[in-house]
Amino acid sequence: MNAFTLILIVISLATFVAGQLLLKSSLNNAAAPPPGRWITSRRAGLFVAGILGMTISFFLNIGLLQKLDLSFLFPFQGLSVIIVTLCACVFLRERLTVPLVAGALLIAAGVMCVSASGG
Amino acid sequence: MMHRLWANPFFQVLVCALFGTASEVFLKLGAAETAHLPSALPWLGLTGLESKWIWVGIVLTVISFVSWMQAISVLPLSVAFTLSNMVHVLVPLSCWMFLGEAINATRWAGIALVVTGLIVIAKPFARIDERL
Numbered sequence: 526m527n528a529f530t531l532i533l534i535v536i537s538l539a540t541f542v543a544g545q546l547l548l549k550s551s552l553n554n555a556a557a558p559p560p561g562r563w564i565t566s567r568r569a570g571l572f573v574a575g576i577l578g579m580t581i582s583f584f585l586n587i588g589l590l591q592k593l594d595l596s597f598l599f600p601f602q603g604l605s606v607i608i609v610t611l612c613a614c615v616f617l618r619e620r621l622t623v624p625l626v627a628g629a630l631l632i633a634a635g636v637m638c639v640s641a642s643g644g
Numbered sequence: 645m646m647h648r649l650w651a652n653p654f655f656q657v658l659v660c661a662l663f664g665t666a667s668e669v670f671l672k673l674g675a676a677e678t679a680h681l682p683s684a685l686p687w688l689g690l691t692g693l694e695s696k697w698i699w700v701g702i703v704l705t706v707i708s709f710v711s712w713m714q715a716i717s718v719l720p721l722s723v724a725f726t727l728s729n730m731v732h733v734l735v736p737l738s739c740w741m742f743l744g745e746a747i748n749a750t751r752w753a754g755i756a757l758v759v760t761g762l763i764v765i766a767k768p769f770a771r772i773d774e775r776l
Contacts, residue, residue, distance in 0.1 A: 545721065546721070548713070549716050549721040552713070587671060591678065591691075592679070594745060606726055606729050609722070609725045609726075610725070614722065617720075621722065624765055624768050625722060627764050627765075628763075629765070631758070632729050632732070632757070632762065633761075635732065635759075636732050638751065638754025638757060639736055639751050
């Protein structure tokens with residue numbers, strides 16, 4: 526796995542995390558429409574931006590899949606477990622509980638084992 | 645009772661993970677089928693769209709996405725997303741069963757770690773449900 530592949534994986538991860546955060550924030554109360562309206566431009570904008578991030582990440586993933594083993598490559602998404610959890614705490618002000626952090630670390634460690642064992 | 649199950653956000657996370665796993669397997673089949681095709685922008689994987697499997701994978705991704713939106717409209721993202729990582733158990737197992745990819749000892753260890761992590765996160769919620 527060379528530097529170029531790594532950069533692509535990083536970009537795919539970053540757009541994925543951004544997409545998830547944007548989708549969640551589009552559903553949060555801060556973006557909720559007032560009674561009588563079914564949607565606001567803020568909610569729609571966040572939703573579209575989230576979809577865009579996920580789409581870019583999706584196609585980058587397919588490109589990477591064409592070159593690498595699925596069960597090796599796929600778990601790189603697992604790094605996003607930690608990143609998404611941290612970013613959700615920082616940007617979306619969600620609570621981090623001990624079981625959640627412990628579980629996230631276990632899952633991230635497991636995912637790294639699975640990806641390290643590949644080729 | 646079926647409606648209660650369907651409305652349960654944890655069940656939605658499971659549905660999302662199952663459809664997500666199936667979609668990943670089909671996407672890999674499609675990617676393998678089209679890997680040899682020439683492309684102006686190879687790293688975007690657009691040649692994948694020439695494969696039927698990719699389109700099946702896309703449909704399954706959409707279904708998975710719909711349940712995902714249901715789940716995160718109720719659950720905090722950090723909880724829902726961390727639990728959705730059960731796919732990291734389901735995908736290697738599916739690759740082993742359907743794509744003939746090998747799972748060595750390190751990979752099994754990784755799967756065990758992920759399962760442990762999922763149990764650690766899910767247990768407090770299971771207790772809450774029991775009390776209700």
